[in-house]
Amino acid sequence: xxxxxxxxxxxxxxxxxxxxxxxxxxxxxxxxxxxxxxxxxxxxxxxxxxxxxxxxxxxxxxxxxxxxxxxxxxxxxxxxxxxxxxxxxxxxxxxxxxxxxxxxxxxxxxxx
Amino acid sequence: xxxxxxxxxxxxxxxxxxxxxxxxxxxxxxxxxxxxxxxxxxxxxxxxxxxxxxxxxxxxxxxxxxxxxxxxxxxxxxxxxxxxxxxxxxxxxxxxxxxxxxxxxxxxxxx
Numbered sequence: 001x002x003x004x005x006x007x008x009x010x011x012x013x014x015x016x017x018x019x020x021x022x023x024x025x026x027x028x029x030x031x032x033x034x035x036x037x038x039x040x041x042x043x044x045x046x047x048x049x050x051x052x053x054x055x056x057x058x059x060x061x062x063x064x065x066x067x068x069x070x071x072x073x074x075x076x077x078x079x080x081x082x083x084x085x086x087x088x089x090x091x092x093x094x095x096x097x098x099x100x101x102x103x104x105x106x107x108x109x110x111x112x
Numbered sequence: 113x114x115x116x117x118x119x120x121x122x123x124x125x126x127x128x129x130x131x132x133x134x135x136x137x138x139x140x141x142x143x144x145x146x147x148x149x150x151x152x153x154x155x156x157x158x159x160x161x162x163x164x165x166x167x168x169x170x171x172x173x174x175x176x177x178x179x180x181x182x183x184x185x186x187x188x189x190x191x192x193x194x195x196x197x198x199x200x201x202x203x204x205x206x207x208x209x210x211x212x213x214x215x216x217x218x219x220x221x222x223x
Contacts, residue, residue: 004154032210043116043202043214044155089154097210098143098162099170102155 003027004092006103015112019077023090023103026071030092030101035064035075038087038105047088048075080110115139116215118203124221131190133218135203142207144186146170146178149200149217161186193222 005024013019021035031052036044050057050064050073057064063076073092077084090103119134137144143162147155147170157170159178167178175197179187186205190197198221204212 006154009152034211036214041121041216043204043216045214046211049211091155093210097206097208097212098160098168099157100210100212102147104152104154 002104003030004090004101004103006088006090006106008106009104010107010109012109012111013080015082015110016079019075019080019084019108019110021075021077021088021090021106021108023073023075024071025073025092025101027092027101028068028071029094031095032093032097033064033066033073034091034093034100035062036089036091036102038089044089077108080108082110082112084108085110116203116205116213118201118215118218120218121216122219122221124223125190125193126223127194129190129193129222131193131220131222133188133190133201133203133220135186135188135205135215136184137186137203137205137213138184139205139207139213140183141205141213142183143205144180145204145206145212146176146186146188147202147204148172149202155202158188193220195222198222 034049035047038044145160146158161180203215
């Protein structure tokens with residue numbers, strides 16, 4: 001039973017355009033959501049997060065949107081750059097962060 | 113910068129061998145985690161530790177054990193390696209509990 005789902009295994013976007021990565025979750029008890037980025041042969045690195053009491057968080061080119069009623073999370077990257085090509089993991093945590101559930105990941109390709 | 117290091121990048125072991133994977137973090141973090149990453153399944157939590165000598169099972173602890181004798185070091189042990197434990201193993205640490213810092217991973221192949 002996957003509590004955090006990333007239904008698109010891959011996404012291809014032209015450089016300069018917007019990349020939108022989506023994530024759905026099933027457990028309404030999650031109170032914190034995160035996005036991690038992973039390059040080949042490296043561990044995931046934290047990208048951006050959002051608390052369940054907010055609906056938007058922005059950091060430079062990266063914006064995360066949270067729709068609690070739909071149990072849906074999205075990451076927007078504007079403008080997309082070739083260096084953004086990586087696997088992106090959506091993650092959801094319960095209070096305290098000890099238990100974090102990760103999605104299967106979406107591989108983003110940004111074409112020059 | 114937080115640094116999380118793992119003892120090996122690549123490891124090949126035989127079925128039935130005892131395997132030790134070591135993880136060290138240099139930021140005095142209380143919490144440490146072991147995950148495995150498999151295609152289509154994302155990262156799944158094996159065990160975590162919130163203090164020295166303390167451990168909690170994650171979602172898939174079967175076939176694994178852990179040891180945390182020092183705050184900076186968290187070891188994952190495969191008592192008797194099996195082919196279905198072939199995977200990428202990732203260690204992580206955190207202080208606050210939300211944003212985790214990951215090591216580079218160990219790709220373990222069990223033949």
